[in-house]
Amino acid sequence: MRPPSPSIPEKEFIQISLQQSLRIDGRQMLEQREPSITFGPELGWVECGLGKTKVIAQIEAKIVKPTPERPYEGIITIHSELSPMASTEYDTGRPTEEEVTITRMLDKVIRRSDTIDKESLCILAKRRVWHLRLTLHFLSDDGNMLDCGCLAGIIALKHFRRPEVEVIGDDVTIHPPTERAPVPLAMHHTPLCLTFAFFPPSPTSDTTSALVLLDPSYLEQRLSTGLMSVALNAQRELCVVHKLGGVPMEIGEVMGVLDIAVKRAKELNRLVEDKLEEDWNTRKRIVEVR
Amino acid sequence: MNILPGEQVNAQHSKLKLGPGLLQISVGNASESAPQPIIATRAGTLKHSSNRSKWWIESNSRRYVPAAQEAVVGIVLQRLGEGYRVDIGTAHSASLDSLAFEGATKRNKPNLKAFPLLSFPACVGSLVYARVSLAHKDMEPELECFDAQTRKAEQFGELKGGFLVRCSLQMCRNLLDPKYFLLPLLGVKFPLEAAVGVNGRVWINAKEPKQIIAMARCIEAADPDGGGQDEIATKKLLDTLDV
Numbered sequence: 001m002r003p004p005s006p007s008i009p010e011k012e013f014i015q016i017s018l019q020q021s022l023r024i025d026g027r028q029m030l031e032q033r034e035p036s037i038t039f040g041p042e043l044g045w046v047e048c049g050l051g052k053t054k055v056i057a058q059i060e061a062k063i064v065k066p067t068p069e070r071p072y073e074g075i076i077t078i079h080s081e082l083s084p085m086a087s088t089e090y091d092t093g094r095p096t097e098e099e100v101t102i103t104r105m106l107d108k109v110i111r112r113s114d115t116i117d118k119e120s121l122c123i124l125a126k127r128r129v130w131h132l133r134l135t136l137h138f139l140s141d142d143g144n145m146l147d148c149g150c151l152a153g154i155i156a157l158k159h160f161r162r163p164e165v166e167v168i169g170d171d172v173t174i175h176p177p178t179e180r181a182p183v184p185l186a187m188h189h190t191p192l193c194l195t196f197a198f199f200p201p202s203p204t205s206d207t208t209s210a211l212v213l214l215d216p217s218y219l220e221q222r223l224s225t226g227l228m229s230v231a232l233n234a235q236r237e238l239c240v241v242h243k244l245g246g247v248p249m250e251i252g253e254v255m256g257v258l259d260i261a262v263k264r265a266k267e268l269n270r271l272v273e274d275k276l277e278e279d280w281n282t283r284k285r286i287v288e289v290r
Numbered sequence: 291m292n293i294l295p296g297e298q299v300n301a302q303h304s305k306l307k308l309g310p311g312l313l314q315i316s317v318g319n320a321s322e323s324a325p326q327p328i329i330a331t332r333a334g335t336l337k338h339s340s341n342r343s344k345w346w347i348e349s350n351s352r353r354y355v356p357a358a359q360e361a362v363v364g365i366v367l368q369r370l371g372e373g374y375r376v377d378i379g380t381a382h383s384a385s386l387d388s389l390a391f392e393g394a395t396k397r398n399k400p401n402l403k404a405f406p407l408l409s410f411p412a413c414v415g416s417l418v419y420a421r422v423s424l425a426h427k428d429m430e431p432e433l434e435c436f437d438a439q440t441r442k443a444e445q446f447g448e449l450k451g452g453f454l455v456r457c458s459l460q461m462c463r464n465l466l467d468p469k470y471f472l473l474p475l476l477g478v479k480f481p482l483e484a485a486v487g488v489n490g491r492v493w494i495n496a497k498e499p500k501q502i503i504a505m506a507r508c509i510e511a512a513d514p515d516g517g518g519q520d521e522i523a524t525k526k527l528l529d530t531l532d533v
Contacts, residue, residue, distance in 0.1 A: 004377045007365045008415040009493070013453040017499040024453075026507050026531070 006222055014223050018211055019202035025051070025217060030260055032194070032215040035151060035271065039279045043182065044160030048152035050215060052142035057152035058135045059160040063174075066122070066129040074121020074129040078106050080136040080149060087141040102146050105242055109150050109191050109231040110134070113239040116157065120186035123165050128172055130162060132185075143218035146229060150193035151272075157185060158276055189233040192268050193240075194261045197224035198247050210247050212257060214264065228254075230261040234269035293336045293347060299328045301338065301345040309346025310357055350460035350514055354379045354489035356425040361446075363454065363487035364433065366416045376418060379489045382430045386420060390434035392443040417449040417493055419485045449485055452495030455506045458515035462488045465509075471521040472512050476505055479533055504531045 006014075014024065021029055036049040044059030066073065082090040082099045090096060095103075109115075121130040134156065136149050161182035166173040197216035201207055216224060226246020231239040238258070243249075293299070299312060302325070308314065311332040330336070334349025354362070356378065364376035364384065373387040424432035435446040464470045465486045476482055482505060483495040494505045511517035512524045519527070 007417045009452050010454050
């Protein structure tokens with residue numbers, strides 16, 4: 001079923017209130033919803049939430065034969081599917097436009113930006129490599145599932161630890177976590193995705209540049225005249241800039257958006273690191289005693 | 291008393307009326323001494339009226355299942371020849387007949403173009419406050435915009451301006467309760483309008499956008515499925531909002 005578009009009063013009210021820099025959930029225009037991060041009992045299981053948007057990310061690792069084209073590299077696959085669980089709008093079967101966008105962005109942000117050192121996933125060249133499978137479950141949709149999904153995926157990768165493997169000659173020994181402490185994945189950087197929504201400026205103001213807001217809610221996302229997703233890491237390295245149609249923007253506006261993203265990415269990165277450390281401190285004892 | 295789907299309910303009255311969540315099933319021949327059993331179809335708290343004639347199950351959910359005589363807020367999806375297709379948050383959209391308005395009869399059929407007369411929208415995306423007139427499990431729900439007895443509009447009709455808040459069904463029922471704290475609490479601060487549908491949608495209106503936002507946030511905060519805050523915490527939130 002095609003989702004019913006928001007009603008006229010909703011549309012008008014959102015426009016009027018945004019022109020007065022008021023957002024319906026009381027946020028500032030460039031304020032992100034505070035991410036809630038919960039770790040599961042297993043390593044590599046994380047539930048991430050932005051407001052009411054909720055995503056679970058989970059990592060599984062298994063040993064497979066590498067592809068003949070890349071015999072020295074491990075394999076990473078990302079599985080993300082929007083089920084009707086997220087919202088009544090999503091039906092099983094044909095993927096919606098949003099689902100395709102999310103899947104492709106996740107691929108760009110997590111896989112193609114070289115987040116994971118794939119060569120470190122190689123155990124025995126041409127014969128044994130690690131295959132990481134990242135599964136994302138979208139539990140509920142309150143807008144901006146892309147940022148939430150990316151964040152969940154990245155945190156899960158950072159949280160995950162694979163069993164240690166010992167190679168002697170051609171013999172591969174996998175040490176279970178009870179014998180040797182599992183090792184974290186070798187990661188090059190931590191890309192974070194931030195989505196901006198644009199709204200037309202108020203007709204009475206003399207500026208022509210669009211109203212910019214960070215982390216749109218469901219209604220804002222549906223009613224915006226354009227979305228732009230930026231993926232970058234805390235070291236100011238830009239990975240992806242993604243803008244599918246929508247309102248045209250000038251160079252200055254895009255640069256302004258990027259500056260905001262750089263600032264926010266740093267804060268977000270710190271938050272992620274803190275949360276991971278906090279969680280690791282509760283586990284350390286258990287892992288080392290073993 | 292908490293109850294689970296499938297459990298039998300011992301409800302007896304000469305004029306028994308079953309509400310949402312209860313179903314009378316047919317097993318063999320009924321008699322005066324052994325009437326057909328009544329079972330629960332959803333989980334929740336079993337409630338009954340003071341004279342034990344009306345029984346229903348109360349539980350919170352987000353998905354609306356239509357029941358006759360309930361007031362709902364809907365979004366017009368489509369205009370059909372004889373009426374409108376309205377989304378009221380149910381599995382199937384409801385239909386609203388063009389004759390189901392105050393002053394409309396078969397002989398005096400309203401000119402569809404002259405709808406301002408009937409204070410009703412002709413465009414897709416409008417909000418409408420209506421009553422469910424037919425809710426049968428095998429048929430699509432039907433709406434009407436007047437009181438069936440008086441044939442007067444009785445506040446039903448198009449909702450212009452304002453904003454639509456979506457909340458849990460329990461929150462809607464709370465808002466309809468005259469003893470519930472939220473609307474009086476907000477009403478002290480500023481004049482407001484609200485149309486509460488029991489389908490998880492509340493239309494709100496006030497003079498200033500920030501007042502509407504304050505209302506929306508307080509409803510969200512007090513929603514048992516959202517913030518779940520009590521009166522004191524909601525009042526504290528409202529005091530920080532500067533309205």
